[in-house]
Amino acid sequence: MKESFLHYVWKTIHFDTFNLKTSSGHPAEIVKPGIHNHHAGPDFSNAVLRIDNTLWVGQVEIHIKSTDWYAHNHQKDKAYDNVVLHVVYEHDANVRRSDNSLIPTLELKQHIDQELITKYQHLELSQSAIPCGNLFRSVPPELKTLHIESMAMQRLQDKITRFQDRLEQQRMNWESILYEEICYCFGLHQNALPFSMMAKQLPLRILRKHVDNPLQIEALLFGTAGLLRSKARDFYESCLWEEYQFLKHKYELRPIDASLWKMLRMRPANFPTIRIAQLSQLLHKQGHLFARLRENLNRVHVSNILKCSTSGYWNNHYTFGKATRINVKTIGQSTIDRIILNAVVPVFYRYASYTNNIGMQEQVVELLEEIPTEKNKVISCFEALDFTPENALQSQGLLQLHQKFCTFKKCLDCGIGHRILRQNVPHETEIH
Numbered sequence: 452m453k454e455s456f457l458h459y460v461w462k463t464i465h466f467d468t469f470n471l472k473t474s475s476g477h478p479a480e481i482v483k484p485g486i487h488n489h490h491a492g493p494d495f496s497n498a499v500l501r502i503d504n505t506l507w508v509g510q511v512e513i514h515i516k517s518t519d520w521y522a523h524n525h526q527k528d529k530a531y532d533n534v535v536l537h538v539v540y541e542h543d544a545n546v547r548r549s550d551n552s553l554i555p556t557l558e559l560k561q562h563i564d565q566e567l568i569t570k571y572q573h574l575e576l577s578q579s580a581i582p583c584g585n586l587f588r589s590v591p592p593e594l595k596t597l598h599i600e601s602m603a604m605q606r607l608q609d610k611i612t613r614f615q616d617r618l619e620q621q622r623m624n625w626e627s628i629l630y631e632e633i634c635y636c637f638g639l640h641q642n643a644l645p646f647s648m649m650a651k652q653l654p655l656r657i658l659r660k661h662v663d664n665p666l667q668i669e670a671l672l673f674g675t676a677g678l679l680r681s682k683a684r685d686f687y688e689s690c691l692w693e694e695y696q697f698l699k700h701k702y703e704l705r706p707i708d709a710s711l712w713k714m715l716r717m718r719p720a721n722f723p724t725i726r727i728a729q730l731s732q733l734l735h736k737q738g739h740l741f742a743r744l745r746e747n748l749n750r751v752h753v754s755n756i757l758k759c760s761t762s763g764y765w766n767n768h769y770t771f772g773k774a775t776r777i778n779v780k781t782i783g784q785s786t787i788d789r790i791i792l793n794a795v796v797p798v799f800y801r802y803a804s805y806t807n808n809i810g811m812q813e814q815v816v817e818l819l820e821e822i823p824t825e826k827n828k829v830i831s832c833f834e835a836l837d838f839t840p841e842n843a844l845q846s847q848g849l850l851q852l853h854q855k856f857c858t859f860k861k862c863l864d865c866g867i868g869h870r871i872l873r874q875n876v877p878h879e880t881e882i883h
Contacts, residue, residue, distance in 0.1 A: 452540065456571050457513045457559070458494060459863040461538055462487055465872065466562040474517075474542045474556040477503040485511055492530050500536055502555055509535035517556055520546040570872050574862040580832045581853070582860050586871045587836045595838060596845070598866040603819070603848035605855075610797035618801070625802055626741040630655040632794035633733075633740075637726045639789075645711040645723070649676050657702050658734055665735045665762055670694035672727050677709035684772025687764045719769040720780060728761035729782050744795060748814040750821040753795055757787045788822050792843060819844040829853045 460466055461484055471479040485498030493510035500507045512534045514520060519539075525531040525546075532548045535555070542558040574582045581587060587595075618628050631650045638646030653675040661667040673679050674695030683689035698704065712723045719725070736759065737743055743756050760781040767777045796815055803811035822843035824830060830840065833849050840846040855861070862868030 452515060452568070452571075453575070454494075454513060454515060455863055456575075457515065457538065457540055458487065459872075460559065460563060460567075461495065461511070461513055463869070463873075465567060466559055467564070468562070471557065471562070473502060473536075474545070474558060475553075477555065479503075479536075479555070479557055482506075493534050498536065502536070507535040509533050511536050511538055513538045515540050517542050517544045517546055567872060571863075574868065574871075575860065577860070580829075581836060581857050582862055583868060583871055585836070587833075587838070587867065589874065590867055590870050592838075594870060595867060599838075599840075599845055599848035599852060601848070601866075602851040602855075603844050606847050606851035607797055607800055609851075610793060611801045614797070615801070623805065625798065626739065627655045629741045629744075629794065629798045630658075630734075632798055633790055634730065636790040636794045637730050638723070639721060639726075639786075641713045641717060641721075642711075642723050642726070645676070645707060646726075648707045648711070652705060652707060657704075661698075662735060662738055665731065666690065667694055667698065668735050669728065669731045669762065671698055671704075672731050673724075674699060675704055675706050676712070676723070676727055677706040678712070678724065678727070678771075679706075680771075688771040720783075722769050724768075724770050725761065725765060725780050728765045729759050729780065732761055733757065733759040741798075744799070748795075748799060748811065748818050750791070750818060753791055753818070754784065754787050757790055757795075758782060788843070791818065791822060792847065816844065819847065825850070 464481065464484060468481060471481070473479050480501040482499035482501060483497070485495035488494055488496050493512045495511040495513070496509075498507075498509060498511045500511075510531075510533045512520070512525065512531060514523075514537070517537065517539045520526065520537065521544075525534075526549060529549050532550065534548070537546055537554045537556040539556060539558055540563075541560050542556050546554050546556065548554060570586070573584075573586065577584055614628050614632060617631065618624075621627050631647065634646045634650035635643050638644070649672070653671055658668060658671060661671065670679075670691040673691055679688060679692045679695055681692060683692055699706075714722055733740070737756055740756070744753055746752065758781065760779055766779055767774050769775060796819060800812060800815045803809075803815060820842045824840040824842055824846035827850075829850055830846055832853070833840070838849075840849055852865070852867070856865040856868070862871075
């Protein structure tokens with residue numbers, strides 16, 4: 452048993468509160484369990500308790516055994532002098548404050564139902580990717596859906612946090628932030644970092660000046676990506692190199708390290724050269740991308756805007772200087788959906804919040820609901836437990852649930868884990 456379990460039991464009052472008595476035999480009543488403290492100091496603050504008809508307001512410290520008080524040297528720490536109740540699973544010794552005054556102790560061993568402990572141990576000892584395993588099925592579907600969709604909104608907020616500081620530094624330049632986030636998405640998992648670095652080295656304001664010249668857009672992007680060579684591998688790369696040398700000097704640009712780009716064990720269609728070529732055409736053809744997307748935030752409209760191919764050179768190339776059979780390389784719908792999920796949705800949700808546009812926020816959530824669920828190992832784990840997400844809103848929620856809770860076995864902090872522990876456990880008392 453861990454102290455975190457007792458914290459959970461105390462915070463949620465998951466024990467029989469009838470006829471509570473301190474170790475000294477004094478009647479005890481919990482009026483309010485207090486506020487859980489996740490920092491240094493006693494575990495709960497501002498608890499309200501009635502001990503032997505005297506009302507106490509103060510701090511509560513929780514341990515597995517009473518002697519843990521001394522093992523943690525609390526008797527030497529004046530920060531613990533305001534503890535009004537010591538809550539333990541097993542009382543094995545009286546404890547005192549730094550001034551030697553006795554602290555009332557409440558033992559919970561006889562008040563916690565064994566079924567609750569058994570369920571907790573099942574979760575704690577589980578080796579499954581989803582710790583609650585088959586217990587997950589026992590939670591009502593509507594409650595699971597509600598909790599998972601709330602997880603999706605938390606995931607959305609996490610994505611917003613990723614660019615919030617940059618947004619403020621750029622004085623709420625929404626076009627620029629959208630450009631940077633789309634670049635990040637074009638890199639997929641393997642090349643997200645160099646794509647982000649490229650976007651920061653090559654601001655949108657510079658690209659905007661050349662939006663009508665697709666050759667210069669490619670020169671700027673490939674040059675800043677560090678993927679052009681002075682000893683060109685063919686005539687096309689030579690043209691890009693010459694353009695970039697002029698533009699590099701004009702705007703004082705610095706290319707990133709070419710070694711950052713990854714191509715090993717990657718499908719040729721996902722090579723960074725192809726993704727950069729597609730990004731070049733998107734920026735060339737769409738111009739003010741943020742304004743175009745804002746016109747209508749439904750999946751069809753957004754997908755049509757984001758759909759892009761490459762310039763003609765790349766129809767029979769995957770890298771510079773190596774010709775292949777002709778194959779028009781249009782960005783796929785799955786990649787478009789990934790860009791919508793990770794760039795369009797968070798940027799426009801934050802924009803809607805900033806402009807207090809409730810209608811647009813609802814449109815963004817509806818856009819999430821229009822996108823099909825992702826397919827990956829995490830989603831498969833939940834599907835094996837008879838929960839199949841209906842759309843990307845729910846699959847995003849499952850990914851957040853797994854990443855933030857299941858992976859770290861934080862079942863005690865999870866709404867679904869809380870429901871599993873709570874259901875069918877007798878002697879539960881609500882504190883108002």
